[in-house]
Amino acid sequence: MDGPVNKKIVDMSGFDRSEYVVSGVRTAVYSIGSGRPVIYLHGGGTFPGFDFVREWARDRRVIVPYHPGFGESDDDPRIDDVSDYIFHYIDLFNQMGLDEVDIVAHSLGAWIAAEYASVQAPRIGRLVLVAPNGVVIPEFPNPDSFKIPKEQLHEYLTADPSVALRYFPDGHDIDFLTLGFRELTAFSRVGWEYPQGNPKLRQRIHLITCPTLLLWGQEDRFFPVGGAKTWQELLPKSELRILPKTGHLVLGENPDAPGIVHEFLTR
Amino acid sequence: MPILSDTKFLVAHYMPYTDLPDECLERDSLWVDIPNAYYDPHKGHALYERYLGEAVLAEELGFDGLCINEHHATPASMMPVPSIIASAIFARTEKLRVCIMGTPPNLENPHRLAEGYAMLDVMSGGRLEVAIPLGTPMEYWVNPVAPATARDRLHESIDIMLKSWETQTGEPKGYDGKFYHYKYLNVWPRPIQQPHPPIFLVGSGSLTTVEMAARLGFGYAATFSPIPKQMKALEIYRQKSVEAGHDPDPSKFPLTAMVYVADTDEQAVEEMTPWADFYFGQLLKSGRFIELPGYIPVDEFRRRDGKFIPESHGVFDWKAIEAVYRVVAGSPETVANQLEKWAEETGSNRIICEVHIGNMPHDKVVSNMTKLAKEVIPILEERRDGAPKVEQSPQSAYLDPPEMMRFRKWTGR
Numbered sequence: 001m002d003g004p005v006n007k008k009i010v011d012m013s014g015f016d017r018s019e020y021v022v023s024g025v026r027t028a029v030y031s032i033g034s035g036r037p038v039i040y041l042h043g044g045g046t047f048p049g050f051d052f053v054r055e056w057a058r059d060r061r062v063i064v065p066y067h068p069g070f071g072e073s074d075d076d077p078r079i080d081d082v083s084d085y086i087f088h089y090i091d092l093f094n095q096m097g098l099d100e101v102d103i104v105a106h107s108l109g110a111w112i113a114a115e116y117a118s119v120q121a122p123r124i125g126r127l128v129l130v131a132p133n134g135v136v137i138p139e140f141p142n143p144d145s146f147k148i149p150k151e152q153l154h155e156y157l158t159a160d161p162s163v164a165l166r167y168f169p170d171g172h173d174i175d176f177l178t179l180g181f182r183e184l185t186a187f188s189r190v191g192w193e194y195p196q197g198n199p200k201l202r203q204r205i206h207l208i209t210c211p212t213l214l215l216w217g218q219e220d221r222f223f224p225v226g227g228a229k230t231w232q233e234l235l236p237k238s239e240l241r242i243l244p245k246t247g248h249l250v251l252g253e254n255p256d257a258p259g260i261v262h263e264f265l266t267r
Numbered sequence: 268m269p270i271l272s273d274t275k276f277l278v279a280h281y282m283p284y285t286d287l288p289d290e291c292l293e294r295d296s297l298w299v300d301i302p303n304a305y306y307d308p309h310k311g312h313a314l315y316e317r318y319l320g321e322a323v324l325a326e327e328l329g330f331d332g333l334c335i336n337e338h339h340a341t342p343a344s345m346m347p348v349p350s351i352i353a354s355a356i357f358a359r360t361e362k363l364r365v366c367i368m369g370t371p372p373n374l375e376n377p378h379r380l381a382e383g384y385a386m387l388d389v390m391s392g393g394r395l396e397v398a399i400p401l402g403t404p405m406e407y408w409v410n411p412v413a414p415a416t417a418r419d420r421l422h423e424s425i426d427i428m429l430k431s432w433e434t435q436t437g438e439p440k441g442y443d444g445k446f447y448h449y450k451y452l453n454v455w456p457r458p459i460q461q462p463h464p465p466i467f468l469v470g471s472g473s474l475t476t477v478e479m480a481a482r483l484g485f486g487y488a489a490t491f492s493p494i495p496k497q498m499k500a501l502e503i504y505r506q507k508s509v510e511a512g513h514d515p516d517p518s519k520f521p522l523t524a525m526v527y528v529a530d531t532d533e534q535a536v537e538e539m540t541p542w543a544d545f546y547f548g549q550l551l552k553s554g555r556f557i558e559l560p561g562y563i564p565v566d567e568f569r570r571r572d573g574k575f576i577p578e579s580h581g582v583f584d585w586k587a588i589e590a591v592y593r594v595v596a597g598s599p600e601t602v603a604n605q606l607e608k609w610a611e612e613t614g615s616n617r618i619i620c621e622v623h624i625g626n627m628p629h630d631k632v633v634s635n636m637t638k639l640a641k642e643v644i645p646i647l648e649e650r651r652d653g654a655p656k657v658e659q660s661p662q663s664a665y666l667d668p669p670e671m672m673r674f675r676k677w678t679g680r
Contacts, residue, residue: 075565080416149555177573184560185415192413192560 004179005071006047009167014054015064022091028072029065029096033057036125037098038265040064043107043131044145044187046071047179048157048167052251055258056104056265063101065092067112069186082134082190082198085112086119093123102265104128106251107222108187111197118204127212128261130250131220135205135234136197140226144195146188150180158247159219205234212238213264215257217246269651270607271517271616276644277332277366278325278622278636279523282318282352283550284342285626286310296554298341298405311345315355318345321623321632322356325363328640332364332396334619337371340409343550350383357391365391368398368469368488372424373417374410377447378454380424381431385458393459398488399425400469401476404559404575415561420446422479427452429483432463467521472496473567474503481507486519491591501613517616522609524593526620528602528638535596538631539624543594546625548583599642607647 015030032053038060040053046066053062068076068088079085089112093101102125105113110132117124133142148156154164169176212235216228225242232240246254251261284306291297291305325333335352338344346352353365365387372380388395401421407414423444430442431454439453458464467486470476472493477500480487487504489497501520508515525543529535557575588594595605606618622636 077415080413146560150558172573174569174573178565178569181560181568181573182565185565188413188560189415192415193411 003066003071003073003075003182004175006049006167006176006179008169008176009047010049011051020092020095022068022088022095023076025068025076025088026074027065027068027088027092029063029092031061031063033059033061035060036102037061037063038102038104039093039098041103041105041109041113042067042070043109044191045180045183047176048164048249048252052258053104056262058262060102060265063096063098065089067109067186069189070183075182075186077189079186080189082111082115082194084190086116089116090120099123100125102126102128104130104261104265105132106130107133107248108191110134111201114201114205114208115198117210118201118207121207121209124208124210126265126267127208127210128215128264129212129231130215130257130261131217131223131248132214132231133191133223134197134201135227135231136199136202137227137230138196140224140230141196142223142227143221145222146184146192146195156221156247157249158253159217159245160247160253163253164247164249202234206236208235209237211264211267213261214238214240215250215260216240216242217248217250217254218242218244219246220248220250222248268607268611270610270618270647271614272651273518274610274616274618274647274651275331275518276640277334277364277521277617277619278330278639279334279336279619280318280321280623281336281343281621282314282345282623283546283625284311284314284345285545287342287549292549294552294554296552296556297343297550298338298553299408299556301341303340306342314345317629318623319352319355319359321629321636322363323359324633324636326360328636330363330636330640332366334366334368334398336368338403339374339406341405341550350387353387353395354390357387357394362394364394364396366396366398366467368467369400371400371402371406371421372428373402373412373420374406377424377427378431378449378452381428381454384428384464385432385454385456388458388460388464389456393464395458395460395464396467397464398467398469398486400490403553403557404562405553405556407559407562408556413561414559416446417562418475423447425479425483429463432458434462467519470500472500474500477504478507480504481513481515482511484508484511484513486521488521488523493591494593498612517614519617520613520615521617521619522593522606522613522615523619524595524606524609524621525624526602526606526622526635526639526643527596527624528599528635528643529596530598532597532601535598535601539596542625542627542631543588544583544625547588550625599638599646602639603643603646603650606643607650 012030015032018029020027038056050064056062066073068079100123103113110129111134114134117127155161157164214231216225218225228240232238243254251257322333335349336344337346337349339347349367353367356365384397423446430452439451442449442452467488468476468480469488469490471490481504505515527535527539595602623632
């Protein structure tokens with residue numbers, strides 16, 4: 001089954017599409033450009049699309065897999081813990097023959113990337129965590145994304161709500177609703193009981209040894225920027241960039257963000 | 268066709284908290300995030316006393332049983348732990364059966380739920396009946412279980428409950444499931460009704476639930492879903508029961524209806540309307556909490572066009588309500604005709620009448636139950652048996668609950 005995608009926004013023209021079977025689950029992977037590989041791991045909703053990765057494809061091969069349960073990948077109800085994604089991506093990258101990669105990851109994807117990088121440190125060159133979830137930070141709790149009312153979602157996603165509104169359909173759109181329900185269901189399998197993150201990640205995250213960029217919107221209402229300092233302390237080889245007038249969808253809202261990532265990757 | 272022989276008449280009471288200020292009624296939802304400051308425990312105490320008295324009245328009037336429900340974080344039901352209510356009712360009655368419909372096993376440890384039910388069954392001398400629901404989406408917002416695992420977990424819980432009630436003669440076995448692990452599954456006491464109290468599965472028409480009920484020999488209780496969908500579920504239930512080697516006995520698929528009896532049709536409709544409005548338009552108003560990731564399969568979500576519930580929830584509209592709910596208000600004759608028609612349609616001999624509606628006052632509950640028992644049911648039985656029943660003394664039925672309790676004490680009943 002091909003899951004629904006947000007046809008209003010998602011434009012994969014120019015990308016190559018492949019499918020892999022990972023532990024029995026059909027996984028869709030898009031790629032664009034050539035050069036050293038960069039993986040982009042998307043967050044808990046794929047409706048904003050991936051246009052911003054085109055900037056990195058100027059001199060890199062950018063690989064965008066859909067997580068199981070999201071977009072064009074099949075469901076895998078066996079994935080009920082975020083650590084299951086570690087093994088999913090070990091398997092997928094093995095199949096793709098990817099040894100060392102750079103990873104850029106957003107939100108839930110950044111949580112997955114941090115878990116993966118803790119386990120597979122030698123296979124990562126550079127890591128960019130954009131508005132990450134994953135580390136429990138009691139001083140700066142997040143509002144629990146499952147509790148955010150649908151009608152207010154756009155106000156949470158971007159500092160300027162009109163930016164996020166572009167992603168949404170104008171009226172009742174059952175494809176869009178089904179996309180949201182399906183992806184929220186997949187997210188809920190790992191996140192419903194751990195909305196603040198994985199309590200064990202803090203004791204493992206020091207295993208990440210690669211240079212890491214933490215990129216955050218000053219006005220992120222999903223994962224408050226106050227928590228950024230904790231991430232920075234836990235990752236000694238990290239640098240933190242906080243972008244003003246930017247919300248949670250950093251790469252989509254702030255036109256400078258994709259370039260900042262590119263600059264970090266090419267250093 | 269007249270009602271079936273051995274038809275049992277039960278009443279249902281959902282024991283809501285009804286004294287809510289206007290500002291509260293303006294909220295989008297009376298579930299999940301409604302602050303409990305709106306609940307006055309002293310008024311709650313009085314309501315419990317009143318409602319328990321109405322349960323006692325059900326026995327006085329000769330009803331066979333009383334059905335109670337379970338909901339959380341809402342004034343719609345003051346029964347987050349209905350076993351406690353069942354216990355109180357059993358202590359005040361002698362013959363009345365109580366059907367707890369019911370505790371979602373996902374919200375308890377399954378062996379503990381089996382223990383509680385076994386206790387109630389033994390304490391009541393075998394008067395317990397149990398209906399098992401998945402639980403509404405709203406329950407999962409206020410309980411610590413991931414909804415995407417809810418259906419698998421429910422199936423495992425039911426398996427554990429059934430094994431818990433088995434009689435162990437040798438060394439008790441353990442249980443190794445996906446969600447639960449027991450070194451020994453050995454529940455004391457074991458139920459007085461063997462192998463266990465009657466069980467119904469509560470469903471809104473999903474085939475998995477219907478088939479499971481049929482396979483396990485349970486009853487099937489349909490809830491809020493379009494009537495044609497309920498009838499279809501019933502048909503499949505009967506067929507699958509036979510295939511599984513179980514008798515689809517007419518008592519296994521209850522007919523549930525909201526019933527209000529007054530002297531005339533006009534009076535009944537006029538009186539009932541505001542209480543039904545309060546029930547459908549207020550108490551069932553669940554706002555955004557009706558939506559829950561993982562609660563239904565994705566293809567089902569698409570089939571329902573993204574809507575989780577019938578239009579009847581939170582909006583008072585007779586037409587929408589009647590599409591998913593059996594409601595009758597009228598004179599004894601009207602109500603009898605309607606119940607007879609529904610009983611024929613469903614082929615059921617277990618008729619559950621919801622006799623307390625929304626914020627219905629006590630005296631009206633008393634008169635509703637009394638008319639139902641003394642004027643409606645006799646019509647139905649007379650048509651079946653061709654002879655009038657001997658009337659029992661209605662005297663105690665009109666006493667207030669506290670007085671009734673004293674009356675019972677004095678008379679030693």
